[in-house]
Amino acid sequence: MKAVTKSVAVAGLLSLALAGCGSTGSSGSAAAPAADLANVEYEGSVSVITRYAGENAAFFEKMAADYEAAHPGVEVELQQESDQGYKDKIKTLIASQSVPDVYFSWAGNYAEQFYDNGLALDLTSVIAPDTEWGSTMTPLALDAFSKDGKNYGVPLGLDAKYMLYNKAMFQEAGVEVPQDLEGLLQVCSARKAKGITPMAFGNKDGWPAIHYITQLNSYNVPAETLDKDYKPETASFTDPGYVKALEQFGEIVTECTTTGKSANGADYYSERDSFGQGKAAMFYVENLEFAATVPEGSPADKDGYDLSRLPAPADAAGDRNSLTGAPDGFLINPKAENPALAVDFMKFVTSKENAETMTSEIGFPSPVTGTLNESNSTPQLQASIEDLQKASRLSIWLDTVTVPGVAEAYLSDVEGMITGGKTAQDVMASVKAASDQAR
Numbered sequence: 441m442k443a444v445t446k447s448v449a450v451a452g453l454l455s456l457a458l459a460g461c462g463s464t465g466s467s468g469s470a471a472a473p474a475a476d477l478a479n480v481e482y483e484g485s486v487s488v489i490t491r492y493a494g495e496n497a498a499f500f501e502k503m504a505a506d507y508e509a510a511h512p513g514v515e516v517e518l519q520q521e522s523d524q525g526y527k528d529k530i531k532t533l534i535a536s537q538s539v540p541d542v543y544f545s546w547a548g549n550y551a552e553q554f555y556d557n558g559l560a561l562d563l564t565s566v567i568a569p570d571t572e573w574g575s576t577m578t579p580l581a582l583d584a585f586s587k588d589g590k591n592y593g594v595p596l597g598l599d600a601k602y603m604l605y606n607k608a609m610f611q612e613a614g615v616e617v618p619q620d621l622e623g624l625l626q627v628c629s630a631r632k633a634k635g636i637t638p639m640a641f642g643n644k645d646g647w648p649a650i651h652y653i654t655q656l657n658s659y660n661v662p663a664e665t666l667d668k669d670y671k672p673e674t675a676s677f678t679d680p681g682y683v684k685a686l687e688q689f690g691e692i693v694t695e696c697t698t699t700g701k702s703a704n705g706a707d708y709y710s711e712r713d714s715f716g717q718g719k720a721a722m723f724y725v726e727n728l729e730f731a732a733t734v735p736e737g738s739p740a741d742k743d744g745y746d747l748s749r750l751p752a753p754a755d756a757a758g759d760r761n762s763l764t765g766a767p768d769g770f771l772i773n774p775k776a777e778n779p780a781l782a783v784d785f786m787k788f789v790t791s792k793e794n795a796e797t798m799t800s801e802i803g804f805p806s807p808v809t810g811t812l813n814e815s816n817s818t819p820q821l822q823a824s825i826e827d828l829q830k831a832s833r834l835s836i837w838l839d840t841v842t843v844p845g846v847a848e849a850y851l852s853d854v855e856g857m858i859t860g861g862k863t864a865q866d867v868m869a870s871v872k873a874a875s876d877q878a879r
Contacts, residue, residue: 480781482511486778488785489540493525504516539775542785545593547593561592576790580828580829585771600763601655604722607744620751631721639696642708642709642712644704646854649854649855650847651724655763660758665679675875676872684864686867690857717740750764761831766836792811796811838850843878846871846878853866
């Protein structure tokens with residue numbers, strides 16, 4: 441069975457479940473019922489569903505218990521699912537019109553389906569950047585859950601993609617961290633010639649390649665063009681930068697990896713472990729995974745490691761200061777019996793104190809500013825968030841910012857490009873056809 445990303449699979453199912461909810465016309469955003477979010481009555485219940493079952497479940501369990509302790513008249517009805525469990529559960533809840541008061545969402549097209557079908561409360565009055573709550577958060581994170589000037593989501597974990605590199609391996613080779621894509625390819629070629637793996641890479645699940653292409657698209661295609669092309673109603677996908685981005689990705693696979701044409705059969709997590717074990721000089725990874733990639737005491741930890749962005753090509757025609765990433769977030773059901781209570785619970789979860797606790801307990805960096813410190817995070821994680829603040833924009837993952845058909849076209853054809861069966865032009869022909877069909 442061909443691998444697809446978690447978000448593409450769930451987005452397709454979500455579209456079917458939402459079909460019965462009704463659309464809101466060409467404006468895109470549904471008009472939610474007016475709600476008084478300023479006056480909170482601490483009684484009754486608030487239902488919450490997350491995708492953090494397992495090793496990350498402890499944080500929301502603590503938040504529910506602490507909120508109930510602070511407000512004895514309130515019960516937090518908490519459901520926690522795995523990624524796959526959440527996909528299945530939210531589809532069922534939508535179909536039965538029993539969506540919880542507070543529910544998880546990925547950013548991009550996935551979240552917009554909720555906005556457009558009237559299932560997300562307009563939170564602009566309480567979490568816009570100029571409000572008391574919104575001013576505590578990184579503007580880029582708030583923007584990831586906004587549309588047409590309105591804010592719909594509460595960002596939770598601030599996730600972005602970085603290239604980790606083994607400092608000892610670079611020093612032994614006498615090379616500097618590359619400042620542009622051309623320099624990266626030269627370093628890779630030299631390392632491979634000496635029998636050293638420059639970069640660990642596995643694409644068995646499809647999405648690792650898409651993360652590279654998300655960033656390369658942003659470097660090679662002007663931001664205004666990207667924004668138009670990622671929406672079928674305004675898309676053309678004719679900019680030459682898309683083909684250029686794919687060709688650059690192909691060069692990275694050829695020059696920097698040892699998996700090469702067999703990368704689709706290589707497991708991402710095994711390749712991630714190989715970097716931690718000191719068997720590769722670089723690895724492209726989300727900052728949420730830094731701790732898992734380089735466990736304390738591992739060979740890479742002992743060698744020392746640092747981070748940089750995937751370097752831009754010297755002739756980049758797009759935004760050189762863009763950064764691939766997106767926050768996890770939560771939406772509020774406008775049909776909640778007590779929406780002000782639901783909002784208040786998420787204010788509690790994202791308070792500075794609790795944001796610091798989240799990083800300490802499960803390693804997620806928060807969009808709440810000033811919450812990373814020496815006691816709850818590594819210098820590398822702190823550096824990633826400091827760097828993120830300098831980005832001009834977050835380029836949301838290509839497989840969630842686009843509609844499911846476009847995402848699937850990218851996924852399947854890029855896999856073909858890796859094996860040598862398709863060209864960059866073939867990929868873009870499929871992407872354009874999928875976009876035209878979705879119009």
